[in-house]
Amino acid sequence: MNFELTQVTRRFGEKTAVDSVTLSIPHGQMVGVIGRSGAGKSTLLRMINRLADPTSGSIRFGELEVSNLRGAALRHWQRDCAMIFQQFNLVPRLDVLTNVMLGRLNHRSTLMSVLSIFTREERIMAIAALERLGIEQTAMQAAGTLSGGQQQRVAIARALMQAPKMLLADEPIASLDPLNAKIVMDSLRDINEREGITVITNLHTLDTARAYCERIIGMSGGRVVFDGGPQDLNADAVKAIYGAGHDGNEIDESMTSTAIRAPVAKIATDASLSPTAMVATAH
Numbered sequence: 115m116n117f118e119l120t121q122v123t124r125r126f127g128e129k130t131a132v133d134s135v136t137l138s139i140p141h142g143q144m145v146g147v148i149g150r151s152g153a154g155k156s157t158l159l160r161m162i163n164r165l166a167d168p169t170s171g172s173i174r175f176g177e178l179e180v181s182n183l184r185g186a187a188l189r190h191w192q193r194d195c196a197m198i199f200q201q202f203n204l205v206p207r208l209d210v211l212t213n214v215m216l217g218r219l220n221h222r223s224t225l226m227s228v229l230s231i232f233t234r235e236e237r238i239m240a241i242a243a244l245e246r247l248g249i250e251q252t253a254m255q256a257a258g259t260l261s262g263g264q265q266q267r268v269a270i271a272r273a274l275m276q277a278p279k280m281l282l283a284d285e286p287i288a289s290l291d292p293l294n295a296k297i298v299m300d301s302l303r304d305i306n307e308r309e310g311i312t313v314i315t316n317l318h319t320l321d322t323a324r325a326y327c328e329r330i331i332g333m334s335g336g337r338v339v340f341d342g343g344p345q346d347l348n349a350d351a352v353k354a355i356y357g358a359g360h361d362g363n364e365i366d367e368s369m370t371s372t373a374i375r376a377p378v379a380k381i382a383t384d385a386s387l388s389p390t391a392m393v394a395t396a397h
């Protein structure tokens with residue numbers, strides 16, 4: 115099912131944050147949105163999952179007109195397009211497992227949610243999601259005690275608990291060191307490839323978009339100024355997206371680089387914290 119944005123515009127007073135954006139995104143694509151700070155990347159993502167509403171234009175997923183959804187239908191949509199953020203948005207004092215299970219809230223009855231009763235199946239699902247991200251050994255720790263890279267992986271595990279059709283990520287690696295940035299981007303790519311989920315991720319760096327995304331959308335001043343594959347992202351395209359340097363020279367690509375070069379570390383697992391042991395103690 116294609117995801118279609120047609121002349122989507124969002125204004126804040128006099129400011130046009132997103133200016134008549136039209137895009138068609140086939141299901142299962144891995145899309146990177148790049149551009150300078152203020153280009154409109156976050157506003158675009160927030161409109162997709164209705165954290166912000168378009169001033170005009172249409173956002174459609176198959177037959178569904180996303181911009182008209184209300185009530186339960188809106189919650190259902192927000193479950194279908196899980197979002198992760200630069201700052202992770204976990205509940206720091208709660209343990210990792212509970213944080214991940216909170217991803218199920220939109221699937222559950224209000225009473226069960228209010229009482230925070232999670233089923234055995236939900237616990238098993240949460241541990242499987244943590245294993246998938248290689249951080250099951252952190253399940254009982256308070257989320258706030260984890261490193262940034264681990265916290266972002268918890269946030270991805272929580273997003274997976276929503277069984278989303280689409281994963282939206284707003285600069286997911288902007289606060290991370292290069293090694294953790296690579297682990298998080300590898301996780302997003304793996305989810306895209308293995309689950310076939312559409313991934314749309316804002317990235318402030320070119321090289322990450324080049325390395326991970328089959329399609330790159332470049333924004334400047336709220337408009338889409340580039341839409342193509344990494345191979346199409348030549349010097350002219352880069353200039354259209356980021357503009358020329360202050361003195362009119364070519365921009366130095368290293369300025370927009372996170373320099374992800376570190377090898378992936380083998381993630382240690384502790385046999386004494388096996389999933390079954392944790393399920394047993396979690397009751």
Ligand SMILES: Nc1ncnc2c1ncn2[C@@H]1O[C@H](COP(=O)(O)OP(=O)(O)O)[C@@H](O)[C@H]1O
Pocket residue numbers: 126129130131132149150151152153154155156157158
């Ligand atoms: N809630 C808001 N109120 C007013 N202006 C906003 C708001 N959100 C974003 N903007 C403005 O819209 C423009 C695009 O912002 P944003 O989407 O955050 O860009 P990016 O994510 O690419 O940095 C910026 O000029 C920003 O100041």
Ligand SMILES: [Mg+2]
Pocket residue numbers: 155156157284285316
């Ligand atoms: Mg932003």
